[in-house]
Amino acid sequence: MQDYQNLPIDIQTSKLLDWLVDRRHCNLKWQSHVLTIREKINAAIQDMPESEEIKQLLSGSYIHYFHCLRIVEILKGTEASTKNIFGRYSSQRMKDWQEIVLLYEKDNTYLVELASLFVRNISYEIPSLKKQISKCQQLQQEYSRKEEECQLGATEMRERFYTSCKQYGITGDAVRREILALVKDLPSQLAEIGLGAKVLSEAIKLYQACVCFVCDSSTEQVVPMLRHVQEHGNTTIYEWRKGVEPISVERPRTEEVTELVNEEAIDWGDFGVELASAPEVVDHGISLEEGAQADEIDWGISLEPDSKRVGNDGIDREDESDSTVQITVVESGTEVPDGVARGPDALTLLETPETRNQFIDELMELEMFLSQRIIEMNEEADVLSVSQFQLAPSILQGQTNSKVETMVTAVQDLVGRLTNLRMQHLFMILASPRYVDRVTELLHQKLKQADLLLLKKELMVQKKQEALEEQGALEPKLDLLVQKTRELQRLIEADISKRYSGRPVNLMGTSL
Secondary structure (H helix, E strand, O other): OHHHHHOOEEEEHHHHHHHHHHOOOOOOOHHHHHHHHHHHHHHHOOOOOOOHHHHHHHOOOOOOHHHHHHHHHHHHHHOHHHEOOOOOEOOHHHHHHHHHHHHHHHHHHHHHHHHHHHHHHHHHHHHHHHHHHHHHHHHHHHHHHHHHHHHHHHHHHHHHHHHHHHHHOOOOOOHHHHHHHHHHHHHHHHHHHHHHHHHHHHHHHHHHHHHHHHOOOOOOOOOHHHHHHHHHOOOEHHHHHHOOOOOEEEOOOOOOOOOOOOHHHOOOOOEOOOOOOOOOOOOOOOOEOOOOOHHHOOOOOOOOOOOOOOOOOOOOOOOOOOOOOOOOOOOOOOOOOOOEEEHHHHOEOOOOHHHHHHHHHHHHHHHHHHHHHHHHHHOOOOHHHHHHOOOOOHHHHOOOHHHHHHHHHHHHHHHHHHHOHHHHHHHHHHHOOHHHHHHHHHHHHHHHHHHHHHHHHHHHHHHHHHHHHHHHHHHHHHHHHHHHHHHHHHHHHHHHHHHOOOOOEEEEOOOO
């Protein structure tokens, strides 16, 4: 019997309410009884005496049976003057709370209410608070990660900005002004590149000698433009075409020109044309631009190849023996005097895309020749090749690998200086002034993205702080709820233990 008294009663928390009802400790309809009691409690707390302890009992907590017992004990002191000789209280306050206690004790309603409150805290309230706290912690970690990502992203975007500025050769303090300043310096840079071609003299001679030797003394000169730049530097297109230096150079205006609507799509620029099929030379004092079709514009001029006389138009046909007729039509005020480089002819070879591309092509052609020549020189010389080069010029026979490699390096340096990213951008800016706006916008866009990432970082810091504050507000609530739930567990276990002769009672499945 002694051993039986020491056997504990283990009750699974999730089945506590069913256990109490099955063993007839509580009524199956206990919920309706609890509702009635709660209504009376709500009415009774409207009229309470001034007591600090009562205020603490009624503030922010669920009032249960044991709270009511304590309130009755307090009222015994505050309502002592209303007690009659029979030991009863005439105070309505005391009557109300005594009635509430009696209703709680009927059918052990207080026990099932405590069990219901305990199960709800264990199954829902405490896990919910823990889940909210865990979510706040996860949010803090996520916001910290995003904060770090935003900081790294902003740093990366600024690095990209300064890297791009470095590629353009600017500091980035005033992008547009610095880029425009670079374009102004472009002619001097191209002139330096033209002077750099002077070191290619021996490489060009080697290439020419090899072509002449292999092609049986071909008189055609290789890389003509490269030769020209190597000898004369980055000259004007006028000098390249005509072989003489212009007396004066009238460069086109560099400022942006607004687009005009061309009337009937007619270009009224300079015209110049040669009609080789005409048998006579007729000079009207007017020039036609090359490529213009004679039948596009009616000039009111009729050509009579067989005519031997002076017509009404005042044309003197003295040179009847010439087999061709050359007509030069020049619009009034647009004739270009000899020795004057005007318009496209006033630009330099490396400024104009067509001539610059030809120059780069010839540089790469020379580079390929020199590279192939190095490969041939590194190979073992067989009898056939030795016999072939016995008659070669001395410039071919006297070359060494190191000298040819030096030539290749010089050629590659020029190609790199003309085709690097910075020069490509400068050429595009030179070709289209609007490109400056696009480049400026693209560079500023990187800074804007960096600023946006920094703003997003600040937002993440703010949200992380909010999550931390929410966690700080939830943790005291959780601690208080755990404390009250442990108190409920102690009260329930003690009450059930009294019903079973003091046997120990354990509520299982709690993790407090």
